Amino acid sequence: MDQQQLKNIIEAALLAAGGSLSLDQMLLLFDESALPEKKALREVLAMLAEDYQNRGMQLIETGSGWRIQVRAEYADWVSRLWEEKPARYSRALMETLALVAYRQPITRGEIEEVRGVSVSSNIIKTLQEREWVRVVGHRDVPGKPALYATTKVFLDYFNLKSLNDLPTLAEIRDLDSLNEELKLDDPDKQDKDTIAVDVEVAADEAPATETNEDVSEDDEAISEDNQSVIEDSAEPENQNDQEEQAEQSELDHSLETSEK
Numbered sequence: 001m002d003q004q005q006l007k008n009i010i011e012a013a014l015l016a017a018g019g020s021l022s023l024d025q026m027l028l029l030f031d032e033s034a035l036p037e038k039k040a041l042r043e044v045l046a047m048l049a050e051d052y053q054n055r056g057m058q059l060i061e062t063g064s065g066w067r068i069q070v071r072a073e074y075a076d077w078v079s080r081l082w083e084e085k086p087a088r089y090s091r092a093l094m095e096t097l098a099l100v101a102y103r104q105p106i107t108r109g110e111i112e113e114v115r116g117v118s119v120s121s122n123i124i125k126t127l128q129e130r131e132w133v134r135v136v137g138h139r140d141v142p143g144k145p146a147l148y149a150t151t152k153v154f155l156d157y158f159n160l161k162s163l164n165d166l167p168t169l170a171e172i173r174d175l176d177s178l179n180e181e182l183k184l185d186d187p188d189k190q191d192k193d194t195i196a197v198d199v200e201v202a203a204d205e206a207p208a209t210e211t212n213e214d215v216s217e218d219d220e221a222i223s224e225d226n227q228s229v230i231e232d233s234a235e236p237e238n239q240n241d242q243e244e245q246a247e248q249s250e251l252d253h254s255l256e257t258s259e260k
Contacts, residue, residue: 001036010044014059014068056074096111105137106147
């Protein structure tokens with residue numbers, strides 16, 4: 001079998017597979033009498049990769065093998081072939097996945113310790129349903145918590161050949177700016193913002209509301225003012241009474257003197 005024919009067979013198999021094929025899987029395509037060497041397979045794969053340069057498709061090596069895929073820059077147009085929109089993942093899920101990828105194997109408790117908030121069971125369930133993470137063992141501590149690690153499906157999805165291809169922590173940009181670009185939802189931040197808004201509203205409304213203590217103090221002040229007004233108005237009346245009594249006393253005295 002010449003090299004051109006071998007290249008055409010491998011290309012056809014990769015297109016039909018719709019996913020990654022390892023070298024061992026490629027070898028299963030041939031009879032024992034025409035079984036090529038792995039070196040020959042790598043050579044035709046390199047030729048295919050070169051053929052796809054400057055085209056809408058590319059040949060890449062992933063954790064599971066090799067696959068032909070649409071280039072990322074043309075995803076916006078190709079995605080219109082399907083009515084279903086791509087899944088959107090929350091920031092909490094992506095942070096959890098990143099911790100598993102960089103610190104695997106890792107327990108749920110250790111993830112919560114780093115993030116500072118509890119990890120929703122739905123996040124772990126989603127990651128396992130997507131086959132991005134799996135349980136690889138249990139920590140030898142009380143409770144035997146499960147240890148999580150990434151899978152080959154994770155490598156394939158993110159176009160990684162191995163975990164060594166992950167960007168270094170120094171290359172990762174600020175998560176806040178990344179969150180704005182991807183418009184990821186952050187339920188933890190939304191809850192904090194809601195609480196902050198409630199506190200601000202309560203603070204704005206507080207001055208307009210009088211407490212019982214303030215009302216009581218105002219009532220006492222009004223009572224004291226009223227009492228002083230009553231006392232002031234009563235003083236002239238007392239003076240008039242005293243003058244009338246004095247005049248009556250003098251009149252009585254003069255009458256007694258005349259009678260004698």
